[in-house]
Amino acid sequence: MSKYDGTAPVAVTVDLVIFTLRESALQVLLIERGKPPYMGGLALPGGFVRDHEDLRGAALRELGEETGLDGGKLHLEQLRTFGTPGRDPRVRTFTVAYLALGPDLPTPVAGTDAAHARWMPVAEALTVELAFDHRAILREGLDRARAxxxxxxxxxxFCQEPFTLADLRHVYEVVWDLELDPSNFRRKVLKADDFVVPTGALRAPEVGRPAELYRRGRSEILYPPMVRTTHPS
Structure with missing residues (x-):
């Protein structure tokens, strides 16, 4: 067994799976690469980690440089590391993928390595050719978000505050690709510990009764959990 002697070039990158709800669909942010390899191809935002950066800092910088979005306003968490040999034709590369979520995010503005940046429905993005191993990363990000x-x-x-329980149910239905019973969903949400907090205000719809408005509670763990009865493909 040979030992690593420090001569083989190895690089570390970050890639971002950024989800939002737009036009009643779960959408992912993709860029059109402005440089080789895969020039002109679609990819997740990302890039090389600089010497002075930690991983989260690199993810936030790449998000701002390639799309113009402020990652500090998003839910951002580490997904996992991908390192299959040959995933990047330039050099042996390990990428740390991040999952980012936000409500109705704006149209992105491309910059640096990205020629264009745009939102695409996830269902469509999973059928098109993506650079590197980004389709596998996207699929893993979708599985993580659903779980x-x-x-x-x-x-x-995913919700702009304040929001109604119908707004929150819409998030579950779109991300899970399932239709949920409104009464059962309402019961489960209000039973959960500090999931949502009533604001005391109402939203008057065009038709029907006014709906109560809520904000996010302090709890990060959903208890009891909201278990899917059917898992999407």
Whole structure:
């Protein structure tokens, strides 16, 4: 067994799976690469970690440079590390993927390595060719987001405050690709410990009764959990 002698070049990058709800669909942020490799191809935002940066700092910088979005306003968490040999034709590369979630995020502005940046429905993005191994990273990010809605309160990160329970249910339905019973959903949300907090205000719809408005509670763990009865493909 040979030992690593420090001569083989190895690089570390960060890639971001950024989800938002736009036009009643779960959408992911993609860039059109402005440099080789895969020039002109679609990819997740990301890039190389600089010597003075930690991983989260690199993710926030790349998010700002390539899309113009402020990552400090998003839910941002580390997904996992991908390091299959050959995933980057330039050099042996390990990438640390991040999952970011935000409510109705604005149209991104491309910069640096990105020629263009745009939102694409996740269902469509999973069918197109993405650079590197970004389709696998996207799929893992989708699986993580769907799972976290079951046992954490992160669904509220997709909602602009204040929000109604119908707004929150819409998040679950879009991310899970399932239709939920409104009465059962309401009962589960209000039963959960400090998931949502009533503001005391109402939103008057065009038709029907006014709806109560809520803000996100302090709890990060959803208890009891919101278990899916059917898992999407």
């Amino acid at each position: 976290k809605l079951e046992y954490t309160t992160v669904a509220a990160a």
